[in-house]
Structures are given as C-alpha cells and as structure tokens.
Amino acid sequence: MSDSIAAHARRLQAEARQENERRGLVLIGDREDGYDVLETILEGLEAPISRTTLVGPADRLRCEQRTQHETSGLLGTTRDVVIVDAHEGLEPNTIGRVVGTIDGGGLFILLTPPLEEWAETRDAFDESLVVAPYTLEDVSGRLRRRLVETIRAHRGLAIVDVGSGEIVDEGLTNPAPKLERVGRSNTETTEAIADTESRANREGDGIRETAHQVGEKDPKTEASFPCLAYDACRTDDQATALGHLEALSEPGRAVVLEADRGRGKSSAIGLAAGSFAATGSRVLVTAPDRSNVDDVFARARELLEDLAAHRPADTAGELNRTAVEPGRTAVEPGRTAEVPQSVTASGGDIQYLPPLEATDQLSEFDFVFVDEAAALPVAVLEDFLDAERIAFATTVHGYEGAGRGFSVRFRDRLAASDHAVTEYTLTEPIRYAGGDPLEVWSFHALLLDARPVVPDLLEDATLDTVNYRKLDAETLRGNERLLRETFGLLVLAHYRTEPNDLARLLDAPNLETYALTYEGHVVSVALVAREGNLERADQRRLYEGARLRGNMIPDLFSSHLRDEAAGGLAGGRVVRIATHHAVRSAGFGSLLLEELAEDVEPSVDWLGTGFGATPSLVSFWHQNGYRPLHLSTTRNDASGEYSVIMCRAMSKDGQAFVDRHERWFVRRLPNVLADSLRELDPDVVRAITRSLDPAYAPPLELTDNEWELVAGAAYGPALFDVDPGPFSRLVYRYLLERAGGGPEPDESTGRGTAWGGEPLDPHTEQLLIRRVLQCHPWARVATDLDYHSSRACKRALGNALEILVDTHGTDTARSVKSRFQE
Structure with a gap:
C-alpha cells in the first residue's frame, strides 16, 4: 500500500517537473500511518534530503524539522519538498509561509485526519482563538471547513487515504503537450555567452x-x-x-x-x-x-x-x-x-x-x-x-x-x-510557472490576493447613501465577494493583518464585524473584540499577574495599572478600522464609529482601541469621543511607535472608569516623558495633551522663589538649568489648557488657570516638549528642531516663557517682569 502511494507521489512530482509547477499531496488518516507512508514516499522521490523540510512538533524524518512557529526561518529559502503535520493543529500563517518556498517541480505534503473529521475537530490553533468567558466549543471552525472545501475543489492537490491506500483524488492535471519555448523563460536560465562585449x-x-x-x-x-x-x-x-x-x-x-x-x-x-x-x-x-x-x-x-x-x-x-x-x-x-x-x-x-x-x-x-x-x-x-x-x-x-x-x-x-x-x-513567477495550482489554492484558501472593491463602484457613495450593518461570520462565510472585499480592505489598510486573522474573522467567538456598505460593497469596516465582563475569580487572576487571552484592555488596567475592577466591566475593543482609499477622509470612519457606538451601547461599559500613536490617529479618535488613558513605555516592534490606549465611556460605570484613569494619566504623563518616553515624537505629545480634559490638570503651585526663577529666565539672566521642575509644571499646564475649555480662572490666587490666547506655534511647542518635558540637552534639541545653535534655541525658549509667564504668572512673576522692563 505504501509503495502504491509512493508511486503516485512520483507521478505528481513528474508532472510538476514537466510543467515547472508544484503539486500538493494530502495524506488523510491516522498520524502514525501517515509517517510510515512518508518514509516510503521520501525514499522514492527525486529530492535531496537537504532540500526537504518537515514542519511538525517532533523530528520524525531524516530531514530538517521546524515547528510551525519556526517557519519564518524558511523565508528566502527554496525547498523541493515541504511536509506539514496538521494533526495537532494548523496555523493559517504556516501555509502562507511555506508554500511560497517550494520550487517548481516540488511537492507540498499535508498530513491531516480524515477530512470530514478534520473540518469539525478543534485543535491547538483553535484553542488560541478562545477568549474568556468563551470556550473551545464556541470556536466555529469555518476556516477549517474552507480549507477542506478548497483542497477538494482545486486542481493539482491529490488526496490519499493512508489507512486504506485509496487515492481519493489523483491531483494530476494531465496538461496538454506544450511547444518548446525559445529564449528566457521561467524554466531555464539563458546560458552565458563568452563574447559578451559584442x-x-x-x-x-x-x-x-x-x-x-x-x-x-x-x-x-x-x-x-x-x-x-x-x-x-x-x-x-x-x-x-x-x-x-x-x-x-x-x-x-x-x-x-x-x-x-x-x-x-x-x-x-x-x-x-x-x-x-x-x-x-x-x-x-x-x-x-x-x-x-x-x-x-x-x-x-x-x-x-x-x-x-x-x-x-x-x-x-x-x-x-x-x-x-x-x-x-x-x-x-x-x-x-x-x-x-x-x-x-x-x-x-x-x-x-x-x-x-x-x-x-x-x-x-x-x-x-x-x-x-x-x-x-x-x-x-x-x-x-x-x-x-x-x-x-x-x-x-x-x-x-x-x-x-x-x-x-x-x-x-x-x-x-x-x-x-x-x-x-x-509579478512573473520564477520558482514555478504562472498559474501554478499550489499558489492558486493557497491564495484562494487564505485570501492572500483579496482586494477591496474597485474604486469606480464607490464614486457615488456619500454619508447619506451608505448602509450600516453587522456582518456576522456566517454571512461572510457564505458570500465570497463580501468576504474578499472585507478582508482585502483590512489587508491593504493595516500593517498587522495576516492569514491567522482570516481565522479570527471567521471563527473567533469574541470578534464581531461591522461595516458601511454602498450598493452591497464594503466602504468601511471595523472589527470589534468583546473584552472584560469577567467573573470575580478571573478579575483576581488578572490583578495578580495572570494573562487571559483576548482581554488586552482589562489585562493592562488590571495588572499594570492596578485596577482590579477593570476586568468586571464589559467592553468592546476596536481591533481594526479601515475605510476604502477612494473615499478616505470623507467622514465614513467617524460615521461607522458613531453607528457602532449606538448599536452596542446597551451591552458595553466602554469602547476602546489601542494603536501605534501618530498625531493624526490620536486626533481622529479624540474627535470621535475617545480619551487617552495610557501610553506604552516601549516601542511596538511591528509599527515602531509607542502604543496608546484610548477609551470612550458607554455607561455610568464606564464613565467612572474612564474618568479615574484619565485623571491618573494626566498626573503621571510628565514623569514618563522625562524618562521612558523621552524619544516620543513631540507632535504625538501635542496631540495627546490636546485630547486630555484640562479639568484634570494638576494645580500650578509654584513658590515665590520658583516664580522668580521662571520669570527671571524669561525676562532676565536666570537659567533654566538651575531647576527645570517649575518650568516643566508651567509648560505642562499650558499644553493641557491651550485647546480651550479649561477650568475657570481662580482669582484668589492672583493668576489664571486656563489658556485664553492663541496657542503657540507648533515649532515652539516642540521646543517646550523636547527641552523642558523630555529633558533633551540643548545641542540635541537645536539639531532636532533645526535651530542654528544652542544659543538660538535658548533665546526661543525665553521668548516662549515670556508668553507663559504673562498668562499664568502671579504678582511675584509680574514684579520680576516689571523690574527688567523698566
């Protein structure tokens, strides 16, 4: 029986070589029977063992072995045979990684349980989709069924039952004979000509x-x-x-x-x-x-x-x-x-x-x-x-x-x-011919070639003509066009979308999809993960340092920010939001967020999001009612940016949650700007402080000596470097208040508490942030902000301080000003 299967594998390889394509061989049945057959197959194939890789949990064959998590090391390499053991689990990312490494004439061999059983079996990857309070039974398996269906439907993929030896599908394409091609082609390299000078x-x-x-x-x-x-x-x-x-x-x-x-x-x-x-x-x-x-x-x-x-x-x-x-x-x-x-x-x-x-x-x-x-x-x-x-x-x-x-x-x-x-x-394949069956299958199965709708079909879309709808996973599963438009929009708009996300879209029990459509086509889409609403025992676990998959915001606020009650609130985290490039910046993203908030309001205490902070993104979320509550102190590896968490209150309990964490964030932000966030883009700091409620600004309590120092640096010979502390408190107060709408002036202190004039220009604000809040040396600030010299940088800071002292200064500060202006 093994010999007949091995003979068929050789026929697949021969046809693949003839066409400079690849073929797939799916060995279904018992795992041990599959490995027994594999030994015979590898002995009969014309493929060096050095160009053969087993992707599986154990080193079972005489070739290179990697786990699925290690397959990124195959990128940039070329293999003749890649075997994937899917019995314990199969990550979609694995297929995306390994299929492209197989050379023309090569084989992709997949070991699975019987296909009917495999489609309905939940495995280790499915377990990764489980988010408390959901269980493995809540994972639907829609992507697995899609894989099975496409394996059965696509040409060039053989299916063999290793238990009975039955060849369920030959996988042979039986191509017609081709005329020999002349010149450079996909199958051979033009030979070098010695007399190339001529x-x-x-x-x-x-x-x-x-x-x-x-x-x-x-x-x-x-x-x-x-x-x-x-x-x-x-x-x-x-x-x-x-x-x-x-x-x-x-x-x-x-x-x-x-x-x-x-x-x-x-x-x-x-x-x-x-x-x-x-x-x-x-x-x-x-x-x-x-x-x-x-x-x-x-x-x-x-x-x-x-x-x-x-x-x-x-x-x-x-x-x-x-x-x-x-x-x-x-x-x-x-x-x-x-x-x-x-x-x-x-x-x-x-x-x-x-x-x-x-x-x-x-x-x-x-x-x-x-x-x-x-x-x-x-x-x-x-x-x-x-x-x-x-x-x-x-x-x-x-x-x-x-x-x-x-x-x-x-x-x-x-x-x-x-x-x-x-x-x-x-665009032209080199390792294998165009139209290669294995590439066609993998692109279709994982939607690697998914694209949004063509722009012409959205040219008449307006905020008044689009429809808001929830796209449940079963609807997406049954509508290939809608699924491709939805996933294609996410792929083109977000740097982190990957094949595993297709599984999350179709199978994750806590993930929901909302969209704006125009004449049935996707204009804007948002993925929302349900988080929180945890049992008291899980809240304690989070607080004590345990990790609960899929609860990013409750985890952060419980374990890092020490709010044990955060896990008990029901929330919805906007994992992705994307708008078609043809109608971007026209208000569709904001409309989708507003419709989403109205839709889910009865079931959540908060809506939140986390993303790599840029000035435009912070401003976008703030304009849609979200408040910054936390900034990560290290850069995100994928985006290279510091991540920000922003939330919008949706209930009374949610409002209390947002208020207390915004208040604390306002108070601790200056400390981290001078330490772990010293390299944060000053324009991000400007956007963050503009998004915070100035009502939470800490009191500007400078002693008379400190006001003499600050005013003396603005109008006289005093030096900022003597004591940067009071300067930092003044600059931070300005940044929180300059957007307008701050607290009423406190006449009992003899100074204002809200910024009443025009904000300083962006370049000057960058200077205040870089030198005063982030404590960068004069020479570095001058270089970063294109000042001619450190001296010019100091003069610019003095000019800015004059404006801040005039607005916030006490009688002591005003007397210093008068003395130097006499």
Whole structure:
C-alpha cells in the first residue's frame, strides 16, 4: 500500500517537473500511518534530503524539522519538498509561509485526519482563538471547513487515504503537450555567452548591457552591471528589477522591490550585490534571519564565479575568492560553503549582519540590501535610512500581514527621507510557472490576493447613501465577494493583518464585524473584540499577574495599572478600522464609529482601541469621543511607535472608569516623558495633551522663589538649568489648557488657570516638549528642531516663557517682569 502511494507521489512530482509547477499531496488518516507512508514516499522521490523540510512538533524524518512557529526561518529559502503535520493543529500563517518556498517541480505534503473529521475537530490553533468567558466549543471552525472545501475543489492537490491506500483524488492535471519555448523563460536560465562585449544593448526596458569590464568604474559615481548578471535573470521581469537596482550607483538613492513569493526578488538582490562587489565595493545584506538570504548569497556566488571564468587568468583568482563564514574553514573553489556570511571579489565583499548589528555599521559599507523588510520593525527600517544607498525587498502578500508594516507605516517615512526612491513590483513567477495550482489554492484558501472593491463602484457613495450593518461570520462565510472585499480592505489598510486573522474573522467567538456598505460593497469596516465582563475569580487572576487571552484592555488596567475592577466591566475593543482609499477622509470612519457606538451601547461599559500613536490617529479618535488613558513605555516592534490606549465611556460605570484613569494619566504623563518616553515624537505629545480634559490638570503651585526663577529666565539672566521642575509644571499646564475649555480662572490666587490666547506655534511647542518635558540637552534639541545653535534655541525658549509667564504668572512673576522692563 505504501509503495502504491509512493508511486503516485512520483507521478505528481513528474508532472510538476514537466510543467515547472508544484503539486500538493494530502495524506488523510491516522498520524502514525501517515509517517510510515512518508518514509516510503521520501525514499522514492527525486529530492535531496537537504532540500526537504518537515514542519511538525517532533523530528520524525531524516530531514530538517521546524515547528510551525519556526517557519519564518524558511523565508528566502527554496525547498523541493515541504511536509506539514496538521494533526495537532494548523496555523493559517504556516501555509502562507511555506508554500511560497517550494520550487517548481516540488511537492507540498499535508498530513491531516480524515477530512470530514478534520473540518469539525478543534485543535491547538483553535484553542488560541478562545477568549474568556468563551470556550473551545464556541470556536466555529469555518476556516477549517474552507480549507477542506478548497483542497477538494482545486486542481493539482491529490488526496490519499493512508489507512486504506485509496487515492481519493489523483491531483494530476494531465496538461496538454506544450511547444518548446525559445529564449528566457521561467524554466531555464539563458546560458552565458563568452563574447559578451559584442552584444548590443537590450531594447524595450531601457536596461543598459555593457561588457563586464570589472573595476573600470568608481561605484560611488557610476555603475553598469555586467552582461552576465542580466544573463543570469530567469525572466524579463527579474531583469527589469535588476536594472532598477542599478539606480543605487548614484548616492542618495533607495530602491524598493515588491513581489509575491517566488518572483525572484532575493535573486535580483544577489545579482546586484555580486555586481557591486565585483567592482570593489563593500556590500551589506541583512534580513530577519540569516537563512532568509540563502538565495541572495547563492546568486551572488554564481555570478562572481561566472565573471571569474570570463576574466583573464591573472585576475580570475581575485574574483573567485571563496565565501567563508567567520570561524569556518575555507572550502575548495567552486564549492559552496554552508550559508556564507561574506563573499569577496576584487577587494569588494558581501557580508551578512543581523539587522540590529547592521544598523550600527552602515557607514562601513557602500551599499545596503534589506531582504524580507516587511518582517522587520518599522523603527529598525527607519534606522537603515542613514545608509546612502539602500534597497528594500518586501513581500506584497504572505504571512507577514501582506507586508503592510512596510507599506502602511514605513513607506511615508521613506518618501519623506532625503533619498530619491525607485519602486518596482515583480509579478512573473520564477520558482514555478504562472498559474501554478499550489499558489492558486493557497491564495484562494487564505485570501492572500483579496482586494477591496474597485474604486469606480464607490464614486457615488456619500454619508447619506451608505448602509450600516453587522456582518456576522456566517454571512461572510457564505458570500465570497463580501468576504474578499472585507478582508482585502483590512489587508491593504493595516500593517498587522495576516492569514491567522482570516481565522479570527471567521471563527473567533469574541470578534464581531461591522461595516458601511454602498450598493452591497464594503466602504468601511471595523472589527470589534468583546473584552472584560469577567467573573470575580478571573478579575483576581488578572490583578495578580495572570494573562487571559483576548482581554488586552482589562489585562493592562488590571495588572499594570492596578485596577482590579477593570476586568468586571464589559467592553468592546476596536481591533481594526479601515475605510476604502477612494473615499478616505470623507467622514465614513467617524460615521461607522458613531453607528457602532449606538448599536452596542446597551451591552458595553466602554469602547476602546489601542494603536501605534501618530498625531493624526490620536486626533481622529479624540474627535470621535475617545480619551487617552495610557501610553506604552516601549516601542511596538511591528509599527515602531509607542502604543496608546484610548477609551470612550458607554455607561455610568464606564464613565467612572474612564474618568479615574484619565485623571491618573494626566498626573503621571510628565514623569514618563522625562524618562521612558523621552524619544516620543513631540507632535504625538501635542496631540495627546490636546485630547486630555484640562479639568484634570494638576494645580500650578509654584513658590515665590520658583516664580522668580521662571520669570527671571524669561525676562532676565536666570537659567533654566538651575531647576527645570517649575518650568516643566508651567509648560505642562499650558499644553493641557491651550485647546480651550479649561477650568475657570481662580482669582484668589492672583493668576489664571486656563489658556485664553492663541496657542503657540507648533515649532515652539516642540521646543517646550523636547527641552523642558523630555529633558533633551540643548545641542540635541537645536539639531532636532533645526535651530542654528544652542544659543538660538535658548533665546526661543525665553521668548516662549515670556508668553507663559504673562498668562499664568502671579504678582511675584509680574514684579520680576516689571523690574527688567523698566
């Protein structure tokens, strides 16, 4: 029986190789029977064990083994066979990660229980969707049923019962014979031509082809990649991408390559890196994991060896120096060292460094390449902008939220940098042919290619013509178009959306979807997670430090902010909100939030949200009735920003909750601004303080000596540095009151308590925040805010203090002013 299944696996592999496609093989039945069959299958396949990976909880086969949580290390690698053991559980992210790593002619093998049983079985991943007070029985399994249905429906996926040996579905596509293709294709690389000096320039894409005269040009001023680099491209699409990378020959340039998996962006980077290294340049390559750059170094090595073969004998040795990792022994020329960290050529080199090490050594390299950029925190990506010449390669679709961390958050910062940016998207598959059945299945099953509705269908949408509706999971499950529009909008709008979120959308018992639609099409969508409403025992557990999955806001306020009663309140956290780009900034998001609040008001005490704080987002939520209650003291790894929690009261108990935490937040904010939030963007501080109720501003209680110091610094020779404390209290009071609507003046103290005039200009407020509240030194503030000198910065602070003293000062302060103005 095992032999017949192995024979069928060989037929699948043969057809996959013939078509340069991949095939899937689903082994259903008992787990142990599945592994017995696998042993026989692997013995008969023409696939080296070094290019075979088992993704499962235990090392059961003679090949590389990873758990599902470790599959991110496969990004940037190429495999012939990937086996996924789904018996204990299957994360959708795992499929998104591994399918794209399989080469043309390869197999994806999935071990599952019988499909009917698997669709209705709740496993370890389903347990991760359970949120108190819900149980595993409340997880619906809609995504699992979707996987089963698409496995049965899609071509190119065989289904075999390992217990009976029955081939339920052959998975063979039986393609018609094809004519042999001429020229560059997806299946073969054009052979290098020795006499490349005589070849004409390519036409059509404008890419320059020149003789590979290595070392004739200074890479800091000019570069033309050798013909052999373009010969090594496997598609015209990849050759075009390589041509765009030549833009890095000019200083102050940045190139962005985007692609679905298997389009050859890593190989293009390798060819570009090899071309630059061959001219004597130092090239830095980085990625989240060293294994992500296997293809980069492999292609760079191949190019350098080809260049060496076409060079005169006296220089070939320079070009063909062997790549060796630190601490490893050199290998013979022509053989590949295991995952090299550096390749040297003509005095140049290509070196891998982990991202955090790389950002500290940018000045040591002429060119920097960042692969799998979407998987890096935005704060780290920003640090790479210090490089003079840099390229980013990122995935358009895939497990890392469709690359949205890069696209949503980082792209604006890249555009605002001093770099001239070139962008290119690769679309033509390289590892396998277009229309590959495995890619078609994975994209359909996980909605990796989901898109919002085309803009033309929303051009007449207005606030008066849209409809508010709750989209229950069963409705989405039964309406493919609605599901694709909803999920596609979330993918394009949010940097953290990933395949696992599709499971949450369809299966998580605490997650609800609300939308505005126009003629049935999704205009704006919000995902709301029900949180809190916990039993007394769970409230105690949170307070004592336990973690309850899916209760982010109750957890934070119970354990970190020491409010044991917070867990007992019923809340709704807006996990995502997205509006179609065609109608953005037209009020649809605010309308959706207002309709949502009215809809859920009877069942919740509060509505809340948590997000990476930016000035515009803080202002948006404040305008919709949400108040800032907490700022994280560390940056979010994905967004690179400090997260803020904002809440809106929906009941009497909810109002008491919001009031007490806003009051405390107002009082503690100055302390963290001078400590763990010293690097918080001052414009975020401006937005946060503008969103706080000035009624909670602490009393401005300065002694006469302190008013003499503050007024003396504004109008006389006194120094801010003698005692920054009173200055900080005055500036903070101003920031809380300047939006208007503060408490009434207290005439008994002889000073005002509300800001009555026009606010200071933004640049001056940034100065007050940077120097007075965040305690940055004068030189740093002057540099950050573009003052000519520290002295100019001090003068500007004095001018601002004059205005604040005039508004808030006591009789003592006014007497100091009078003395220096006489």
